[in-house]
Amino acid sequence: MRILYHLPLSAECRKVRLALMEKRIPFEPKLERVWDRREEFLELNPAGTVPVFQDENGLSIAESSAICEYLDEAYPDPSLFGRTLAERAEVRRLVAWFDLKFGAEVTKNLIYERHFKRQLGHGNPDAANIRAGYANLKPHLDYIGWLAETRAWLGGTHISLADFAAAAHLSVLDYANDVDWKYNPAATEWYQRIKSRPAFRPLLAERVSGLNPPAHYDDLDF
Incomplete structure (x- = not known):
């Protein structure tokens, strides 16, 4: 199973999640509290930052732009970088x-x-x-x-x-x-x-513990 280590209020993580979902690539989002400095996570990314994407082949990629470039090359349809x-x-x-x-x-x-x-x-x-x-x-x-x-x-x-x-x-x-x-x-x-x-x-349906969004957040006609 593909795994994305993320934080809900990280824009870089959301960018990767949107790319994965637009390409219809199944994955499991895993909340990673980077301030805990979890040893197993640091083995995946010594920088201790999210997002980190783990593909089914075992490859782990850190940094949102590197992940999105990889996704567009490994899963090219649809392309999210343009045709020319x-x-x-x-x-x-x-x-x-x-x-x-x-x-x-x-x-x-x-x-x-x-x-x-x-x-x-x-x-x-x-x-x-x-x-x-x-x-x-x-x-x-x-x-x-x-x-x-x-x-x-x-x-x-x-x-x-x-x-x-x-x-x-x-x-x-x-x-x-x-x-x-x-x-x-x-x-x-x-x-x-x-x-x-x-x-x-999925982003609009997600809620962060201790912080509720405004009423218009998941309203498509706001």
């Missing part, structure tokens, strides 16, 4: 944008500060970082809205890992009720389309 060299380059650029730039400027400042920092033993939440996260979210929503208005999907003519990377970060933020969906209607309409896909249903 130009499309694949653009999808990779946008995935990096959301995982690195959006992740550092928004997700880390909001989700890490408030929900992971203490558990990892890194101190108390920093109010200045949280304020920066909310301020940074608006230009990112504007960029997503612009992409959604000028293309069929964020990466081009077909749905791709770029859409799932962006949606993974936004879904984590939305679970924590951090997104003002009235701010950019084009970004909201795109997110409605992608969260209506069957691949999204």
